Every structure is written in C-alpha cells, then in structure tokens.
Amino acid sequence: METPDLLPEVEKILYTFAAAFRRTPRSPSSLSSPPASPSKEMSDLFCFDVSLDIKEDDGKGGFSHVPKEKNCFKLRRDYVKKIIVTVQQVNNVQLNVERCFGLLLSPGRNVKHADMHLLEMVSMGDNNDGKTMISGEWDPRDPSFEVLNTETTKGTRAFMTVAVDLVITGIQEPVRFRIETKVRVFQPNERFWYFNKKPIRELFYLQLKEVPSEVENEPAYEVINLVSESDLERQRALMQSPTRIARESVDAGNSTTDTPQDDDDDNDEPLLSGFGDVSKDCEEDILETWGEVLAKWRANLNNKPKQLTALVRKSIPEALRGEVWQLLAGCHENEGLMEHYRLLLTKETPAEKVIERDINRTFPAHDYFKETGGLGQDALLKISKAYSIYDEEVGYCQGLSFLAAVLLLHMPEEQAFAVLVKIMYEYGLRDLFRNDFELLHVKFYTLERLIEDTMSDLHYHFTDNNVEAHMYASQWFLTLFTAKFPLFMVFHIIDLFLSEGMNTLFNVALALLKTSKKDILALDFEGTLKYFRVTLPKKYRAEENAKELLQIAVTTKLSSKKLKKYEKEFYAIKQKQMELEDPLSRFERENKKLVETNMRLEQENDDLAHELVTSKIALRHDLDNAEDKADSFSKELLTTKEQLVEAEEERDRLVTELEQVKKMCRIELERQEKEIQRSTSIVAEYKQICSQLSERLEKQQVAYKSEIQGVREAVSTCENCSAMFTSNGNVQFSVTNKVNKEEVDPKLVDTEKKLRELELELAQTKLQLVESECKTQDLEHQLTAAVNELQSSKNNWFSKTFTQLKEVTSKKEG
Secondary structure, three states, rough: OOOOOHHHHHHHHHHHHHHHHHOOOOOOHHHHOOOOOHHHHHHHHEEEEEEEEEEEEEOOOOEEEOOOEOOOOEEEEOOEEEEEEEEEOOOOOOOOEEEEEEEEEEEEOOOOOOOOOOOEEEEEEOOOOOOEEEEEEOOOOHHHHHHHOOOOOOOOOOEEEEEEEEEEEEEHHHHEEOOOEEEEEEEOOOOOOOOOOOEEEEEEEEEEEOOOOOOOOOOEEEEEEEEEEEHHHHHOOOOOHHHHHHHHHHHHOOOOOOOOOOOOOOOOOOOOOOOOOOOOOOOOOHHHHHHHHHHHHHOOOOOOOHHHHHHHHOOOOOOHHHHHHHHHHHHOHHHHHHHHHHHHHHOOOOOOHHHHHHHOOOOOOOHHHHOOOOOOEEEEEEEEHHHHHHOOOOOOOOOOHHHHHHHHHOHHHHHHHHHHHHHOOOOOOHHHHOOOHHHHHHHHHHHHHHHHHHOOHHHHHHOOOOOOOOHHHHHHHHHHOOOOHHHHHHHHHHHHHHHHHHHHHHHHHHHHHHHHHHOOOOOOOHHHHHHHHHHHHHOOOOHHHHHHHHHHHHHHHOOHHHHHHHHHHHHHHHHHHHHHHOOHHHHHHHHHHHHHHHHHHEEEEEEHHHHHHHHHHHHHHHHHHHHHHHHHHHHHHHHHHHHHHHHHHHHHHHHHHHHHHHHHHHHHHHHHHHHHHHHHHHHHHHHHHHHHHHHHHHHHHHHHHHHHHHHHHHHHHHHHOOOOOOOOOOOOOHHHHHHHHHOOOOHHHHHHHHHHHHHHHHHHHHHHHHHHHHHHHHHHHEEEEEEEHHHHHHHHHHHHHHHHHHHHHHHHHH
C-alpha cells in the first residue's frame, strides 16, 4: 500500500528515522531489539531494508550476477533473468512476513499499479538473520518488456521498477515495497570485466496504527503511510541549504541554456562565460619597464622586485601574463610536478562524466573552447581529470574548469596544471571546498561584516530583504570571478590574486558592491539576485568600467587584524549556536554528516576496490604475458644452447678439416712446385737441345748446300747428271730419269737420308717442345685455381663460422 505525500504530523518523525536508519546496523540482534524507551509515535514506525539483485542465465543451467555500475545494472539482451528481492526489518517489534502476494516488474519509473507485470515467482524463504528473500524469473523477450530488451546507446539509461507485495501478520492489506533503478542494455555477446555484486538497497519507513484485533493477544495494525528513503531525499532537497546554493551558483555559472525571463525585459539574458576581447597592445615604455623588472627577477627568483606590486596593480601586459603568472605562483622550476601531470593522464577518475559535462559549458563564448572535442576542450578535460586524481580529498570541484581555462589561454597545459596546483594549495583555494565548505562560510560572514562596517545602508537593505552573502558571492569566491565577467577583467583579477593573495576576493567584492550600491538599494529580493546574475556582469563589458572598478579594489585597505577578528566571531557564534542547539537535533545533524561521510568513504572504497580489481586483472594479464614470454625465452635459450653446442662441434670439425685441407694443400703445393721446377728444367733442357739441334742442322744444311753446289758444278757438263738438279738447285729423282739409282753417288744418298732424318727429328723436337709448354700452362692454371679455391674455401668457412658464433652469442646475451 502506498500514499504519495507525507502527512504533516509524521514528517519530523520520518526525517528523524531517515537519518537514524540510513544504513542497516551490522549486528542483527541489535536490529531486532526495540529502543530502550521509545515514544508512542516512534513505536508505530517500522523500518525495512529492501535490496534488489538481478542474476542472468549463464548458459550452464545456472544464474550469475549481473554487473552493476553505481546504481545501474548492466543487462544483456535476450537472456532470461532472475529477480531477487530481499526484505529485512531493522527496528521495532519484529513483524512476521507470511507470504509474498506477488513479484512485479515494469519498464520506466513512477509507474502506475495497473502497468506492473506479474512475474512467475520461483521461491520465497526466510534466512536465519531475519531476511525474507523472494525470487522470480523474468524473460525480457516478452513484448511487454521490449524497452528493457533494446540496446541502449552510449551515455543513455533506461529505468526499471520492481515491486513486491508482502502479506504481513497483523496488517490487513498487503504492503508493497517498490524500488526504481537504472539499467543499461548491451548486446548478447558483451563481456564485463568488473563485477560489483552489491545489490541496490532502499530503506522504507512504514507508519502503522494499532487497531482492535479480532484475535486475542495478537496485535493488529492499519497502514498510515509508507515512504522510501528516496522520497525523503526528494523532500529534503526542497530545503535549500547555503552549501547547496553555493554549488548551484557554480552550476548557474556553468549553464549555457536559456533561462526563462520576464517578457517585458529584452536584455535580461545572462552573458555567456568567456566573452570579451583582450588586446595584446601595450605602450613601449611599459614593456621596457616590465623587461627591466623581469630581468632583475630572473637573476634572483627568490627576491621579488620592489616595483612589482605597483606594476601588477596596473595590470600585467597580455603578452607577458603567462610568464609572470608562473613566476608569481612559484612555478618557474617545477619539472617534477609537470612530469607528475603526464603520469596522472594515464589514470582514470570517477568524476569524468561530471567533468565532461562542465567542460562543454566552460567559456562557450571563446573560440578556443567552443568547439566540442576541440583542442581547448581536450586540454581542459585533461587538466580537470588530472587534478581530480591529484587532490583525492577535494577531487573535482565544480567551477574549477573556469580557472583552468583562464590558465590555458596563457600557457601550455603542463604549466597550467602546475599553476593550478599552486593556486589550490599554496593560495588556499582548495580550503574553501573542504569540511562542508566551512571556510567558505567564514568568508561569507567576513564579507557581511565588512559590508556592515563600510556600507551600513546596503547591509540593512540586505537584511530587510533576506539577501545573504552566499546567494551572490559563492560563484565569485569559488571561481575567482572567472565565471561571469569579461576576460579582460578576469585576467586583471587573477593578476591581483596571484600577487596579493586571498584578500583580493574581499577587495573586488566590496568594489563591486560599492559601485552597484545605488542600483541594488532600489531592488527587492528577486530583483537583487537577478541583478547579480545578469545585470552586474554586463555593466563591465566596457573596459573603462572594469579598470575603474579594479582601481577601487586595489585602493581598498583591509586590516588583517579585523579579518581575523571576524573569523573568531564566526567560530564563536557557531560554538554558541551548537551549545544552544537541541542535543537531538545536533546529534541528528552530526549523525547525518557521519552517514554522508560514511557513504562517501564507502563510495571511495568501492572505487578503490574497482581500481584494485582492475589493477589485479591487469597485473594478472601482464604476469601471464610475462610467464608466457619467460617460457618462450626458456625454450629459446635451450634451443640456442643446443645450437651453440652443435655450432661448437661443427667449429671443431671444421677446424680439423681446415688443418687437413691446409696440410693437403701444402703437400699439393709442394708437389706442384716440384712439378713446376721439373717441368721448367725439362723445358730448359728441351730448349737447349733444340738450340743445339738447330745449330747442328743449320751447319749440316750449309755443308749440304755447299756439297750439293760442288756436285752440281761437277756434273754441270754432263747432260744426264745435270738433269738430277732442279732449277733452284734441289736434287730430284724422277722415274723418267734415265740415270739409274745405282748410278747415283752413294755419298749423296746418305747425305739426303741424314738430312731427312734431321728434319724429322727437328719436327719431333719442336712438337715435344709445344706439348711441354702446353702442359706447363695447364699446370700453372691448375695451380692458380687450386690456390684460389683454397683461399676462397678458407675465407667462406671462417666468415660463416664467425657469423654463426656472433649470432649465437648475441642471442645468449639477449
């Protein structure tokens, strides 16, 4: 049974128990025991802890947990699922759950009862710790659940409502506990590496009224109201706290959407952040002065020049701002921080979605940042993510992107990150975000006291119209005036802030109020807030107005003693309020704060657990890869050792063969040399013999010719004998010759015979000489080829051997 609204008479009680029972106590015994002395109203309030879990068919006949990211289940399409609802009573007299009247499910939220679909209940049972568990099967392929079986696009979610109707002993009607959750639907083959098995939990507060019972000794109840923790959160959200207003004021600076305004005002649209052109022109004498100051400063970075403060108050030249800001912040030598920034970029941050949302709304009027996914937005995203990881306590602060954007317009992102860290830590800006914005409230109180001292009429006007400092100054202080005002004014304020510190915020705020006091005094509450949001930034679109304002700011003198006095007053007032505060209210507030801290720590613990699991998975993967590589290297090492042994054996064998080849070549060379020597001597002897034979033959030819000449002369008178000679003097023997051979002179025949023998011997000798020379040439060719082959084989073997040895050695060392 459900009722939409809270009854006024139980609102306070519900709020009290919402804080008291935000988390289920750890001891089950303590849960069931009633308070020591409860009041009648509290005794009728019952708190139930209801959790929702979803399991998915694993294809092996069982069900496995569905992954969950924060409060969003990750479902896979077309898989049968099991819905598990666990109900546990955590206070008051224990009520008995008799049975489950029905387990229901529907797409969407704020679903009507008639739109819920009954699931087939699988089981219901009680555990020893007092928990009642109801489970039912859900087939998402049913047309009724088409929305929950359709893949969601990136960045989108679908809503799902699960309800369970329980019949409780003593309560006349079934009690319905309904949980709304977000889901994302993925394709059937999607794989999830991180599994968060914690179910979604919701606290329900059941207000009962005891009525006469029809059964003796058994109490009977009537349901007055049933409200969930989420309903209470929405009720509390209606009550604006200063802290929330501070956050919302930053969001208002981030927002670029059109805000509905009065129809009778055509100029009431707020200006987009990042507007206003900044000129880089500067007079030559000013640049010369700055050049001299910077030269002195660079020579001694620990000693600021005396005229620096006066020059900064007049504004730093735009061309020099990047360097001067780094020197003022002390980032001139910060390589370690810049290197750490590069390391931070490799990590992930849980605030990435919030950062991406703010990045798109930061300085949309500036060309460098207006393009989605452009260079400016990319650098801004990286700096914001890096700082959220660097500062774990504060994390990402809404409005931080405006300050980072201002820095990026003057320096590279590594240097911009270093200056941002200096501003947050050493200038104390991060302290405004710590401890539930406590220091920010101190600044608000100090500003109100300064207004009271310097502008009493404006102070009374704010008091009469209930205008408090946090309503207009939150954005000023948290973003250093960077969110709404023109850039030439913003840059000058950052000049002053880096030079003179946090007091600059009070100086600029007081100057803004002084110059606008006349306009503000004529406005009511709504008009005042609208003036600060819309009209005031437009007032300084003219650069002359901004210069006049900042001139007033730098001439405003604030006493440090007075500021400390106001700070002590704030803490004294706070302490007095705590002493006068109702202990129950104080405990409730402190308990609420502790619960919120506990929830934050649990969230951090979940994030750390996620990071740990992710790291373990990555390390396991790296370890597996390393082990695989080690096994591969071990096998390769064994193979290399075997190859080395084989190579050494081959080397020894080749060395032996080389020695044998050398020996054979040496023997063959010696033999060839002897053969050459023998052939040479034979050739020499043949030449000598041929020479002697030639001389002898020539002598015999001469004697033969002379003898033939004598014979020819002797027989020249004889007709028959003269016919034996030819015209050239040769002897001829003709058949037709009438002279018989027997009549020829025997001495002449012998001479002719000897002559023929000598000619034949000479021809044979010449033939042998030619053959000997040919053999000599063949031997010389063979010797040359053998020497070349020996040298070639020697070089090839050595080169291959050395190459193999080098390769084996290099592999072994690797």
